[in-house]
Amino acid sequence: MDLARSAARLPVFLSLTIGAMIAIRLCFLGTPAGRDEAGFLMVGNAWGDGDSLYGPYWVDRPPLLLWIMDLAGTLTNLRLIGLLACVVMVLGVARAAYLVRGPQGARWAAAAASLFSTAHWFGVTRTNGEMLCAGFVAWGFALTIQALLPHARRPWLPALGAGVLAACSCLIKQSIVDGLVFAAVLAVAVAWQQPAARRRAAVVVAAGTVGFVVALATGVAAAAARGTSPAELFDALVTFRAEAGEVIRTSATAATGQRLIVLLATWAGSGLGFIAVLAAWCAARRREPVVLATFAVIAFASGTAVLGGSYWGHYLFQLVPASALAAGLLADQVSRRLRTALGVFTVAVLAANLTYTIVAPPQVGATAETVGTWLRESGDPSDTAVVVYGQPNVLGAAGMSSPYPYLWSLPVRTLDPDLTTLSGVLTGPDRPTWFVEWTGVDSWGITGADRLENELDDGYRKVAKVCGRTVWLARGEERSLAPVPKECP
Template sequence: MYLALTIGAMVAVRLCFLGLPAGRDESGYLIVGNAWGDGDSLYGPYWVDRPPLLMWIMDLAGNLTALRLIGLLSCVLMVLGVARAAYVVRGAQAARWAAAAAALFSTAHWFGVPRTNGEMLCAGFVAWGIALAAQAMVGQQRRAWLPALGAGVLAGCAGLVKQTIGDGVVFAIVLAFAVGWQQPAARRRAATVLAAGAVGVVVTLAVGLTAAAARGTSLAELFDALVTFRAEAGEVIRRSASGATTDRLLTLLATWVGSGLAFIAILTAWHVARRRDPVLLAVLAVIAFVSGTAILGGSYWGHYLFQLVPASALAVGLLADQVRPRLRTALAAFTVVALLGNLVYTIAVPPQDGATAEVVGTWLRESGEPSDTAVVAYGQPNVLGNAGMSSPYPYLWSLPVRTLDPELTTLSAVLTGPDRPTWFVDWSGVDSWGITHADRVQGDLRDHYRKVATMCGRTIWLERGENRTLATPGTCP
């Protein structure tokens, strides 16, 4: 009953966010997933540096509401998985604390929970992978290879959603080595768990990559997108870092502290140093791994912190009976008050992120025809999502543009080609984001397009050979 009430409260809060404007990643991934098929790019007509299972989920969802409900389902599974892991290791009371923490963090607006992102879609896989790994290593499981195999499969699924999410793998490896180090009699079990888990990961990745190849996305293309591109993009991010990048880092660190995640990490490290508990050590390893990937990525978006939720919630469950009651009560009260304050504030003063894209996209949809296409420079695929338009340009985000088309050769070819877009939206200037070869595109626009509107500070161009009845502009946020 406690678990049902906990999940019910989380679901009720999350449903309040269902109608918020679409995020950039939500719209972009939906566009790519729904269009995956024929085309010259990685996923048919579009390119994005994400693995194929994410695109299958987007294809399955089909629209924004369904996608957000899938994200909510993943959070429900995450709460259940974290509770199961805590129960296996420490019992019913630990499971209740872990479930409460996971559900509470899953309502925190500052972790980006209104939008469905890769971290959220991986959460269920990660939590249940950890639970199965714990069952295999420290649970009363006679056939340890079976849950270990399942943990490997789920870890592989998480990696097929977002390539940097290796939480389950880190947890299983550290736990197996820690138990084997402390208990020589368990070393055979540890070897079995690692071997079965590795088989699960490898088979899952092989199946996923083979299925993607059958749909036209080859292994070589995926390697280039998921590995080579990330290295090149990291250098682009480093060169173009600005004051906004530093501000995002400071905001990320402040959120980490203010949300209670920092206290959980510190308490976990303290108890690991004192007790050498193998499960807590594995949890701490996951927290360190996730924190490292969030920092090394260089972008510092707040939703990266959601990847910490499964491990941090499990830590809460395992530490609940290890902390003095007064300290436990104080920390729990601080976390609840902080998260509820954040929730109340965001409901009373809804964030405007995505609102401008909704206004511009809605105007395009009302002004255009069903066959119209558009390009937004640079990024903002939520404009296309709200407009219901496809794009002949394969790059829907600014980072691929800056990394793969820095001289705008591909964009220029699109704007001057026979299938050039009906509309062009100049979101923040064609010379923004450090683009240094904008003259060519500016000339293409003068030759083939005409300015027809300025919407919320964004200039909108229409192809010269087309005529449209322009809709009444909406109210800008």
């Protein structure tokens, strides 16, 4: 009777938890666009004719991400899609935990997922690839568990769905293979510990593999039909990442090490660290298949965040689905007093972070928005611009496209280190109307900076300095320039 009553109350708990998360996240809907948000929206909305990977632009991301951007169209819509992805993720981890631990496990998993989805230091104010993958990953967990339940009928069907969802997450961000890791470890653990279940595990692995391969092939074929070939995708998603990793390593500065320290501190102080340690301890002690699989995902996602070499805070969001599931699975392994203390501590830390960000909102992206707004007010609708190096959120705020295919600094440093392509753009028939120096043309150790400066002097003239950024206008073009802002973020 108690179990039935607890299960009956679960929808109410989920509704309240998700409602609170939505209310908090809506407070950040108007935050200035991030570099990735603006850049991905530009690439997705322009995907069509052109001689680069995605029409006129190039980015080292799979095609489903760009389809989502094309579907969103605007920044507000994209953030609402990101919020929807978090809602789906909360429901997915709750379902997965429910299958293993019942209503109590589902409540803990949903509470953890909702809480982490409001943590500003995980970059939740902006929609990124990790967030868009979260729903697919969480429901992949749930379907894999469903397929491997002892008395589940037609186990191949949820396994097939789990494979499709795993492919979807890979088609958004190629490094997020959490669903595959979870399914592989869970199937192996079940087969190892339960000889009678080996046939079921084999069926699940086979069906999941079929779902994954078919969905992945469908995504690649659909991208090819839109002009992005499989060979180009392989070069961008695999070959480029290897080359870019070396560029990141050789160009690392003191700021890179500082970001690593912040990343580790956030991991430790947010509750993710304790969950990881608890999952490791329980996995080694009890060797329960679902706990083993969950810890394997936590370990894999942690390695992905660290080995990437850039150490951005939003990488930690990849840990949220597995960590929330672990909270649901392991809550009963901690004494009630310790559980309450840790819960209160985590809520207090995240609430303090949330309060601080509301009272003193971070200014990240505000300068780019100011410069972009000035460009929009000073330019014509048909104008184009190049921002050196990166900062596509300037272009997004300006409402201008770019004739240069690389919208981020890493592709420039990896694929155009001597600025041959950029020089061709500046001296070609489709040269940009505006050129914005964000950090100087000689930053990042670019080897072609001297030549670029000469080409700028020949073809452009300095017309303004907006928030410390020099703005050039093509010679022969006349524009009515907007007043330069007296105060900058």
